[in-house]
Amino acid sequence: MRKILLSITAILWVTFSFAQTKPLTELTVEEIMQDQAKFVGTSPSNVSWSKDSKNIFFTWRNKDEESSSTFKVGKSGGELTKDDDRSEGWPSRYVYNKDESKIIYVKGGDIYMMELKGKKETQITGTNVRESNPQFHTDDIVTYIADNNLFSVNLKTGLMRQLTNFTISSNDDGPSRSRASNGNSGNKDQDAWLRKDQLETSAILKERRNRPRNRNRFRGATFGNQVQAAADRRDRVELDNVRNLQLSPDGKFVSFSVYKAPKNPAKNTIVPNYVTTTGYTTDLRARSKVGGEQGHSEIGIYSVEGDSLYMVDVEKLPGITDLPDYVKDYPDRKVEKKPRQVSANNIIWSENGKYAVVNFDSRDNKDRWIMQLMPASGELKTIDRQRDEAWIAGPGISSFAVGFLPDSETLYFQSERSGYSHLYIYDFKTGTQKQLTDGNYEVYNPRVSKDGSKWYFTANMKHPGIRHFYSMPIKGGKITQITSEDGNNNVSLSPDEKTLAVLYSYIDKPTELYVQPNKPGAKWTKITDSQQEGFKQYDWHEAEIITFKAEDGADVHARLYKPENPNGAGVIFVHGAGYLQNVHYWWSSYQREYMFNNMLMAKGYTVLDIDYRASSGYGRDWRTGIYRHMGGKDLSDQIDGAKYLMEEHNVEAGRIGMYGGSYGGFITLFAMFQHPDIINSGAALRSVTDWAHYNHGYTSNILNTPIEDPIAYKRSSPIYFAEGLKGDLLIAHGMVDTNVHFQDVVRLAQRLIELGKDNWEMALYPVENHGFTTPSSWTDEYKRIYKLFDRTIGKK
Incomplete structure (x- = not known):
């Protein structure tokens, strides 16, 4: 009798299971196009780790909720808890010192430091000017930017130094692209009636009007005592739009960029908005059209000891006067061979202070130069020039992701020289390049391990449409696949590099969060289940x-x-x-x-x-x-x-x-x-x-x-x-x-x-x-x- 009952139960379970699956023929446009969070579900995103590598934070909208929240889960899985303060009491943006015993950060417009053992917080500045971009120059010296100038503060003595004395001659980076205000008509009663009437005729406008507004309720608190400032006397220098100030590791130079706005900027377009809460048509300021004059950035070097500066001369870049091939299609056009306009990105300093590297790109999109800069003289030496008669781009290239290896003697970058975006290194001692990865695949998001022994990166080695997470020795060699499931493996590596948080999906399966030990082929644990019942009812193809x-x-x-x-x-x-x-x-x-x-x-x-x-x-x-x-x-x-x-x-x-x-x-x-x-x-x-x-x-x-x-x-x-x-x-x-x-x-x-x-x-x-x-x-x-x-x- 017990066996018969079990069999009946099994039959009923199978029948019930099949009854829950709808054939795709029952799909309707209305069902597909409804609120996706309520029909499909909301996949996890914005993954980050706690500083001790014990917890994972991510943004997610649980099935029964109306909005997304920050969730926390242990590295081994387990219970999910809400934690909108994903920093666990730490600031969301911070910079470590070298041994990671301290962090520096901005709060309420001032600079703060925290000693991580004991979480002791010390206020470093307390001014009416907003400070930004704090960095540990040494363990005892912190630099930061205030009022478009670079400052340093000695954490032991409290002495603050103003390293530059720049003033801005123009803050105009171009016209605003925000909503253009049309103002009121002058008849308040009529305006009020129109606003009310608009809500009667559009449910969308009513929803937008009633949507809660996100207000910043933060009020900065003051901790510790304000340090005493001692500014050097320096000649005032007037520049346009100074940005990205950075002190060289030896403290002798400040690198900076200057944005040069176009003299004749392109006209911005207008997009009329007809259905508004006011009842009046509102003009939205939008982008300009292709072909207008564009701005560019220049790199400058300021000598702290000599109180002098220069702008880097780009007219000596190799091939700066090269003409694009397409000009041959216009034989009757007179083309003057002259230096092309170039835009410079930030200077990258090696940790040992011996080398400075600048990225340049031509405004006609045909060239990218990676150049070594001699800061004392302004001389440039070619590390890599990539020329493309179409345009320069590709994974890790258009964003100019360039950096130094831990030895401070080797630079890494990506290039499409082989036809695919691959990883290269340049040895400053020998002046030679080496290609580390090769093949008909792309490399994405390379990073160096904390101990400097290996690379981690994502690549589509197996198939153009499959991405896995890999490791490789720092100077090249055998590449090891770490993730196992074909699909897309978007990996966030824990700070101690022992665990992977993986956002994974497959053709017919939306993204979910998994956790896996940082070992090839290791078993992983599924953390989230995001799919709504409506979506699960169908056997998607x-x-x-x-x-x-x-x-x-x-x-x-x-x-x-x-x-x-x-x-x-x-x-x-x-x-x-x-x-x-x-x-x-x-x-x-x-x-x-x-x-x-x-x-x-x-x-x-x-x-x-x-x-x-x-x-x-x-x-x-x-x-x-x-x-x-x-x-x-x-x-x-x-x-x-x-x-x-x-x-x-x-x-x-x-x-x-x-x-x-x-x-x-x-x-x-x-x-x-x-x-x-x-x-x-x-x-x-x-x-x-x-x-x-x-x-x-x-x-x-x-x-x-x-x-x-x-x-x-x-x-x-x-x-x-x-x-x-x-x-x-x-x-x-x-x-x-x-x-x-x-x-x-x-x-x-x-x-x-x-x-x-x-x-x-x-x-x-x-x-x-x-x-x-x-x-x-x-x-x-x-x-x-x-x-x-x-x-x-x-x-x-």
Whole structure:
């Protein structure tokens, strides 16, 4: 009898389990696009460790709560507790001394020191000026910045010295980009009525008005006695926008940077906001457009002993007058060969004080120099020059992550010289370079172990879409994989380097927090369970990672969603950002689109999601494949993907749709305009239509500037090809988009009207910026996309 009861219980449990799983055919747009925290869940983020390596802190929104909080858990797992003071009584931003027995930090605008044994706190300064950026110069000397000057204080004697005497000739870093105030109308009663009426007609505005405001309640307390200041008498020097003051280890020099604002700054644009709480249209100040004059930074050296300074001369940088190759396309243009504008980053000093290193980058984006600076003379010596006729970028390169090894005789940096971003070192004694990592993979976030014996870094060695955590001897050698599960392993190493806190996810599994001993293949412990019951009810599809051949023979990676009962139609999803990876083995940042693709697949559509040319994770040549022609190889990769669907998966010609946002919207427009025989319907969301109207930082890398290289802009902008539209097009855009302005699609709409096109429609979202924030807008947009495909390609 007992065996029979157990069997019945097992049957009931299995039946109940299956009853809890919904088929993907039941998915609806409304369900997918609802508040993601309530449907999918909120994954942990912002991981950090306690100073003693015993506890992990992270930001998380538990399933039953309305907002995120800071949680704490022990390194071995166990109970989660809320702890919004993740510092455990320590300041959130602090700097250690060399033996990590003291920390220095800012509180209430003054400098404080804490001796960690006993947590004794001492106030170092007590002035009416706000101090910042405290650093331990030696164990007894602390430097800090106040009123744009560098000061030092002797912790033993209390003597404070003013090391520089700079005054700012201009604090104007360019016009503010905040909301432009339109003021009141002068009729208070009318204004009040309009504000009230706005809340009656928009639930979103009412929610925003009632949202609690975050107020800073901190009041600085004073501890200890104020030290006595003794400032040196120094000649006053007037400079523009002094920044990044730093005392050399030997105390002889102060390095600093000076920001040079453009003499003729580019005009900022205006984005009108129509749905406001006041009832009046408000102008939002936004970015300038590509091509305007840009500011730059210069590096200066001040001699403390000589009370003199100089600015580093960049005109002697190797290749400073080199012209870019694209000028050959303009044979009639007279080009003057002169030193290019260069921007300098901070000086990096070796701990022993023997070496100073400066990073420079050219404003035309073609060069990066790492130079040794002789501070006494200003002489520069080349450590590394990277030249790219497209543009300098890649993991660990665009941010100029450069530093010294613990021996103070070796510099490390990353370069794409081999075609992929790899780790290099430079030996100052021999003047030679050595490449430490090599292969068809990228290195991310390298760091040196505390004992200086090894490297830790993340890399996609196994597959472009799989990232593991690795270690390697400090001067190169055998690379050891530490994490085990394929997917994305985003590791935070404990201060004692014995334990890993890992944010891990897989294709169909959102990110969760795990803890693992810092040993290869060690077993880990799961800390969080973030998925909501609504999300768990579905058996989400693990998209297949495939490759297909592009027209030029390149292998293109893609995610394939293959239905059990195909309807003969295909859909291509195009990810945004250009330089972004979405064909990988971890949870996508496009989670709504992942679920929408699941829904399309369940309805019979074969869906393809492509890492087209310019996507990240595939090295320099893939990254720069769109140089001077956006809508070239990035678009042809999509068209080759469509052909792959027809040739390999029985998708019928004339039944292929496309959708995507931002860069994905741009590609969708181009596909509809240039390949109407292949892409038959499309939804272009928040799309760029004319690159001459986008921002400078992103666009000038890829297309240079409109004045210098108009050929690149004209062949890269869909608005010039709108006459090719034949299929059905949906254009959707937020009206307060401060990234890709609503003006982009307004100009395209006028172009389509003038061309007599009537096979397009536009959906406008009055309260949305570039990234939508309200479920109602998401739902409306994706219902329109689904209806478009259902009407145009979904049925024979």
